[in-house]
Amino acid sequence: MTALLDISGLKVDVPGRAGTLHAIRGIDLSIGAGECFTIVGESGCGKSLTAMSVLGLLPRAAILSAERMSWKGQDMRRFSRRQWANLHGPEIAAIFQEPMTALNPVLTVGEQIIESFVHHRLGNRKAALARAGELLERVGVVPVERRLAQYPHEMSGGLRQRVMIAMALMCQPKLMIADEPTTALDVTTQVEILKLLKELQAEMGMALLLITHDLGVVAHMADRVAVMYAGQIVETGSVASVLTRSAHPYTSALLDCLPTRDQPLTPIPGVVPALFGELEGCMFRNRCRFAREACADPVPARSVGEGHVYRCLLEANEVAA
């Protein structure tokens, strides 16, 4: 598998009045063509900032550093503004949690959807509108003619998200980044949108980087998953392996948080730590029932095999027991 996106040792620091926030603290990830990779974690774990780093859309104050960060073998760290602009659309496209804020309220859906297509000179207005029509039809925003003339506020949340997807697909991206695309939606609508994403991914041979806090979504969508906590990937591997044989206490704690009929809810005690100052050792140790003294020292990554890696002192089978 040739990696489209290959990142190692990614760090993002955000200097602020209260000190420097170490939002992302050295993560490695690679996404192959046509693959669905998910990042899962709680708010504040750095999953959205990771997406923004890949898109080159970090807030101005943020400082990015990485040992390697490449897109199809090109070094993204040296990208000029122009190169980033050329990347957005034909190479990487993104959809976000709240489609209402991502869409311009005073332009019709049609105007917005063809914008990137025309901008990248993939065709004239007519060709763009034809393609937009095809895509809207495909994502189920019908009747196309009427929808193209509508404004975002005239549509429901589910429809707006479909419009966003169609818009992202206009230039046939190789990778789509979806940052919590269904969090603001009803469960029924969520299933429809996820289904659509999955079908489109297969049809267009596109890779999908899906960011979510819902392990249920991960299980149904992903090939591989990375569990993020406090700016680090604490466990990664194939979905089947990570969800059924979770080796990190945080992953298994997240699984226990999901309401199920048969078992009582076991919430994770405490809150996510603030990522300021010197951060040593496992950041989950203050909430972990397996915590011991050695957890305060740097924790090495360990492998379970088949690419399943976790960052904990426990043996791989100890958490489940």
Added chain:
Amino acid sequence: MTRLLDIQNVSLAFRQRTGLFSPPNLIPAVRSASLHVDAGEVVAVVGESGSGKSTLAKMVLRLLTPDTGTIAIDGKPAQSLGPREFARLVQPVFQDPYSSINPKRTLAEIIQTPLKIAGGVSARECEERARDLFERVGLPMRLFHSYPNQISGGQRQRVAIARALILRPKLLVCDEPTSALDVSVQAQILELFNELKQDFGLTYLFISHNLAVVERIADRIAVMYRGEIVEQGATDAFFAAPTHPYSKMLLSSVLPPIPGRPLPTVSRVFELNTPRGSQP
């Protein structure tokens, strides 16, 4: 068992003004809904956005007045209760933790608000009771005099819960209280609701769009679709065999964290006015 909340054939339509002189458009939000909640029970109303579940909750809270039908609380018509009498029976917990507490007030002030409005309690006792609840809902005491912008979404929701409890109400109306929260925080808040139910002898009307959330805490479930309650029944029976197609779809939309399963098929063509399901 006493019937704490009794909703009988309640309907409400929103009036949409189209012009100065043209008659308003009527958009039905809730259509002839009947539902009751016994003391000590947890009843969940589940449906998607636009199904009328929040409108129903707002009518129970008297924030909206039904066009037709009656709502009785503790045996008395809700509209006949004085504002203070009502406040001691019913209190709300809302969805958005950022909008549900006043950003310009300290947490201590926010929690005491209903007690201050009710009056008749000394300032000292007010604060005493607020402190007790502050700890009871799991907030660290050092945050007592903080402002909302210093705490997280989950903590804000705990503040909202403490405020709802300070008058010792019998019925808590929770409108999607966890849907804006992370799963891990959601689990904490759901657990808190469970504990408080025992400690305070509470009854819940719990609104949600996610069946997975209410599964563990609800005794009975009512499913709303397009303004109607299309099915209601005991939780166990409901999960074992939902009858209405929309209920089945809601149930299949819950995604368990088990890899290797395909996404469920959902299609939304239902006939309305199908059998009402099992009335307990």
Added chain:
Amino acid sequence: MTGLDTTVTANRFLRVRRGLRHAGFVLGAAVLLLTIAVALLAPLLAPHDPLAQNLSIRLLPPAWMEGGRPDHLLGTDHLGRDYLSRLIYGSRISLIVGFSTMLISGVIGSTLGFIGGYFGGRVDSFVTYIINCRLSMPGLLVALAVISLVGGSLFTMIMVLGLLFWDRYAVVVRTATQQIRNADFVSAARVAGASAPWIIWNEIRPNVLHHILVIATLEMAMAILSEASLSFLGLGIPAPTPSWGLMIAEGRQHLFAKPFLVWIPGIAIFILVLATNLLGDGLRDLSQPEGRR
């Protein structure tokens, strides 16, 4: 999570520090405070009686100009009154008019805005109608007409300006209230049995206060200017009382021969109005990032 207590105090500290770093805010506040101090201490600061005439030394230039005298630092006017003393006493008029007008119009405008914004519907239509009526009147012209009818005095001027210039408060407070009245914390207070005035005062007012403060400073500047204009036209403060507008009016006859008679009070008005505006802008800048979230 460990040091939240210290961050609470640190936040407050940082807010004060941020205020002190905002140049416009600091400058505006300093000038305004200085003017207030001067106005309060006028009897101690003024070297002469501002009303005492001495025709033998009329139209003296300021001390640093040729023919100036050190005991009349800013010279004298056409009746030989000490210009510095008149300037110092004149600040009292400007500030009294500024503050009183701001208070009266603030109370009227905010009350209307709260009522219209909170109740909505017909009540709001009525409030909007009143605001529109006010907006369709040329403010200063109406003030001119009324004062020329009733006769100018400090009291009538304050009342007329106060009763006229409440429109901006009403418009802004109404819009801000509309945004907040749908917040869940307002619903929670309603369920708790709170009355409308209680909710407006305890839940909505704190969230609108920074808007009101910003407008208040701008309206104060506006009132100071209006007082100067009216006095200049001879419709404001009656003659012997020192007012900056009146001083310009009286100096106008000697504009070519003794331009300082117009320059000095003109600069004073300019500085005070600029300072109030700077303060208002500063308040707006400082209040924005705080609060939400």
